[in-house]
Amino acid sequence: MNGEFSPEEKDGFYKAVFSRRDVRSHFTSESIDERVLSRILNAAHHAPSVGFSQPWNFILIKDKQTRKKVKDSFDKERIRSSNLVEDPKRSKYLSLRLEGILGSALNVCVTYDPSKFGPFVIGRSSIPETGIYSVCCAIQNLWLAARAEDIGVGWVSILSNDDLKKHLEIPEHVVPVAYLCLGHVTGFAEKPDLETAGWLNRLALKDVVYYEKWNNNSDPSWQQIREMIISNLDYA
Amino acid sequence: MNGEFSPEEKDGFYKAVFSRRDVRSHFTSESIDERVLSRILNAAHHAPSVGFSQPWNFILIKDKQTRKKVKDSFDKERIRSSNLVEDPKRSKYLSLRLEGILGSALNVCVTYDPSKFGPFVIGRSSIPETGIYSVCCAIQNLWLAARAEDIGVGWVSILSNDDLKKHLEIPEHVVPVAYLCLGHVTGFAEKPDLETAGWLNRLALKDVVYYEKWNNNSDPSWQQIREMIISNLDYA
Numbered sequence: 275m276n277g278e279f280s281p282e283e284k285d286g287f288y289k290a291v292f293s294r295r296d297v298r299s300h301f302t303s304e305s306i307d308e309r310v311l312s313r314i315l316n317a318a319h320h321a322p323s324v325g326f327s328q329p330w331n332f333i334l335i336k337d338k339q340t341r342k343k344v345k346d347s348f349d350k351e352r353i354r355s356s357n358l359v360e361d362p363k364r365s366k367y368l369s370l371r372l373e374g375i376l377g378s379a380l381n382v383c384v385t386y387d388p389s390k391f392g393p394f395v396i397g398r399s400s401i402p403e404t405g406i407y408s409v410c411c412a413i414q415n416l417w418l419a420a421r422a423e424d425i426g427v428g429w430v431s432i433l434s435n436d437d438l439k440k441h442l443e444i445p446e447h448v449v450p451v452a453y454l455c456l457g458h459v460t461g462f463a464e465k466p467d468l469e470t471a472g473w474l475n476r477l478a479l480k481d482v483v484y485y486e487k488w489n490n491n492s493d494p495s496w497q498q499i500r501e502m503i504i505s506n507l508d509y510a
Numbered sequence: 511m512n513g514e515f516s517p518e519e520k521d522g523f524y525k526a527v528f529s530r531r532d533v534r535s536h537f538t539s540e541s542i543d544e545r546v547l548s549r550i551l552n553a554a555h556h557a558p559s560v561g562f563s564q565p566w567n568f569i570l571i572k573d574k575q576t577r578k579k580v581k582d583s584f585d586k587e588r589i590r591s592s593n594l595v596e597d598p599k600r601s602k603y604l605s606l607r608l609e610g611i612l613g614s615a616l617n618v619c620v621t622y623d624p625s626k627f628g629p630f631v632i633g634r635s636s637i638p639e640t641g642i643y644s645v646c647c648a649i650q651n652l653w654l655a656a657r658a659e660d661i662g663v664g665w666v667s668i669l670s671n672d673d674l675k676k677h678l679e680i681p682e683h684v685v686p687v688a689y690l691c692l693g694h695v696t697g698f699a700e701k702p703d704l705e706t707a708g709w710l711n712r713l714a715l716k717d718v719v720y721y722e723k724w725n726n727n728s729d730p731s732w733q734q735i736r737e738m739i740i741s742n743l744d745y746a
Binding site: 276278279280282283284285286287288289290291292293294296308309311312313315316317319320321322324325326327328330331332333334335336337340351354355358359363367370372385391394396397398399400401403404406407410411413414415417418419422423424429431432433434435442443444445448451452461462464466468469473474476477479482483484485486487488489495496498499502503 | 512514515516519523524525527528544547548549551552553555556557558562564567570571573587590591594595606608627635636637639640642649650651658659660665667668669670671678679680684687697700702705709713715718719721722723724731732738739
């Protein structure tokens with residue numbers, strides 16, 4: 275388990291990274307096998323965490339009443355957000371499918387509990403936010419593992435956390451970090467929905483990498499990696 | 511690329527998840543091949559991001575002078591943190607190896623730029639923190655890709671972000687999210703260092719999963735998944 279990766283193992287890993295999608299409109303109602311779900315959750319639980327604090331919890335939600343309440347919260351926030359932009363952007367925004375709360379087989383709320391193993395957590399004293407960052411790493415593990423299991427995931431962030439805390443009886447000191455929809459899908463899209471819809475394009479890798487300092491991309495000692503990044507732009 | 515995973519592809523993916531480690535003391539000074547590094551960065555760049563905002567940047571740092579300054583910041587913060595606990599915990603904390611800033615081949619600072627594609631980013635109006643959460647997903651992609659490429663990663667969180675911003679000339683509105691050390695390693699440990707050192711144990715998966723509501727783990731309609739989670743505890 276701890277050795278080098280074979281080419282096939284490496285391909286499997288990268289396939290999860292590059293074919294993972296934020297799924298909204300391709301869910302089927304087929305339920306998720308318990309064995310599959312337990313593997314996905316276990317992958318999430320094996321994320322890195324600051325000071326090994328494992329500050330995450332996963333609330334699995336099937337109940338339709340709860341999901342309808344969450345969907346109501348989404349509907350309210352969606353209208354509120356749309357009023358922050360003007361047409362034609364507003365109409366485009368309202369035309370996008372942005373959640374699969376009721377259409378997916380399962381919802382999962384991932385939370386951050388700062389009190390776990392606290393108050394002193396190694397590595398969390400200087401930058402307290404690292405606790406919540408750990409939970410995000412767990413979410414990304416969950417998302418990729420779901421893809422490897424052929425399960426789609428969509429992250430709904432157009433929500434009121436106050437509503438969520440009320441509906442899921444989450445205590446005051448615990449933070450809801452993500453509200454995820456999971457389920458079988460009719461297929462995984464080739465590209466992100468927002469790219470296909472012409473909302474935004476993917477940036478070139480070369481435009482997000484700097485050398486030695488912020489905004490420095492001309493350092494000659496880095497020429498080889500720069501050329502590699504530029505020439506390999508389409509290798510995904 | 512978008513189809514189901516073969517058993518070998520799935521194994522490759524899970525191998526990355528379960529054998530990834532937070533590396534501090536097993537770095538060698540061998541430099542990282544540019545092709546390998548560009549693949550790792552490209553995996554990070556293919557993380558999900560709220561509204562497809564791709565708000566991350568990666569500053570690659572080899573310069574020893576800069577790294578010494580960052581190491582000084584670590585040394586100061588480590589002593590400051592140690593004074594928050596009392597012996598014997600304090601001595602144990604001070605005995606742990608918690609960074610590989612100078613011993614690794616490369617340092618990478620991953621940052622969050624909220625102004626990218628802003629101010630209106632789809633899905634970021636209700637929960638603004640989702641921007642920084644996207645950067646954390648990119649960090650986890652980077653970490654796992656590095657493991658698949660046989661490269662170790664250590665996240666140094668005992669640091670002052672003010673120091674970092676000064677040394678790397680990061681503008682006021684940009685947030686340093688992670689300071690990572692990357693490099694070849696003599697090996698990947700079987701377990702997290704803090705588990706081996708007896709600092710904390712890994713929680714059982716069953717203890718981080720709830721059903722329908724916070725702190726509810728007795729719902730009979732969830733019995734099958736509960737049993738699966740309990741019986742498969744050691745499948746990693």
